[in-house]
Amino acid sequence: MTNKKDVIIIGGGASGLMAAISSLECGKKVTLIEKNEKAGKKIYITGKGRCNVTNNKDISEFFDHIMKNKEFLYSALYTFDNKRLLELLHSNGLKTKVERGDRVFPVSDKASDVTKTLLNIINTDKNSEILYNT
Numbered sequence: 001m002t003n004k005k006d007v008i009i010i011g012g013g014a015s016g017l018m019a020a021i022s023s024l025e026c027g028k029k030v031t032l033i034e035k036n037e038k039a040g041k042k043i044y045i046t047g048k049g050r051c052n053v054t055n056n057k058d059i060s061e062f063f064d065h066i067m068k069n070k071e072f073l074y075s076a077l078y079t080f081d082n083k084r085l086l087e088l089l090h091s092n093g094l095k096t097k098v099e100r101g102d103r104v105f106p107v108s109d110k111a112s113d114v115t116k117t118l119l120n121i122i123n124t125d126k127n128s129e130i131l132y133n134t
């Protein structure tokens with residue numbers, strides 16, 4: 001990869017990983033900077049270690065559970081909704097299952113598999129680099 005970057009993302013949490021993936025999908029050269037020795041640390045503890053990835057209900061129902069300023073999220077959730085997230089994960093090898101309340105988890109019950117899938121998408125793209133301990 002050349003030194004020229006289009007996008008620099010600070011923080012390799014769930015948000016930073018998804019920002020990197022979206023930028024790469026747009027053909028950008030991306031550098032992700034993470035201060036820890038690994039990315040997605042918080043994802044490992046989500047859903048009691050299983051990561052409740054999303055919910056399988058229609059996206060319009062999500063707004064019933066947002067208390068304040070739900071309009072703020074319309075654009076984000078309709079641009080990249082739960083179905084598109086699941087398509088991204090499935091097409092990159094993560095199998096998911098739907099449980100009570102339409103909650104979606106990895107079949108493996110391992111949150112680490114979600115992190116691995118997101119990282120794998122980034123690491124296998126020649127336009128990406130991740131700098132750790134930075």
Ligand SMILES: Cc1cc2nc3c(=O)[nH]c(=O)nc-3n(C[C@H](O)[C@H](O)[C@H](O)COP(=O)(O)OP(=O)(O)OC[C@H]3O[C@@H](n4cnc5c(N)ncnc54)[C@H](O)[C@@H]3O)c2cc1C
Pocket residue numbers: 010011012013014015016033034035036039040041042043045046047048051052053054134
């Ligand atoms: C106990 C618990 C359970 C949860 N369960 C779920 C769940 O099942 N499903 C769900 O969807 N959500 C769940 N959440 C919420 C979810 O974890 C968060 O919404 C999500 O992880 C937030 O991601 P983020 O990228 O915004 O922030 P973070 O995960 O906090 O990521 C920020 C990243 O930026 C890095 N960073 C910060 N400052 C710098 C800097 N100056 N330079 C470089 N790097 C920096 C940090 O090291 C970190 O890696 C849960 C949260 C908790 C606490």
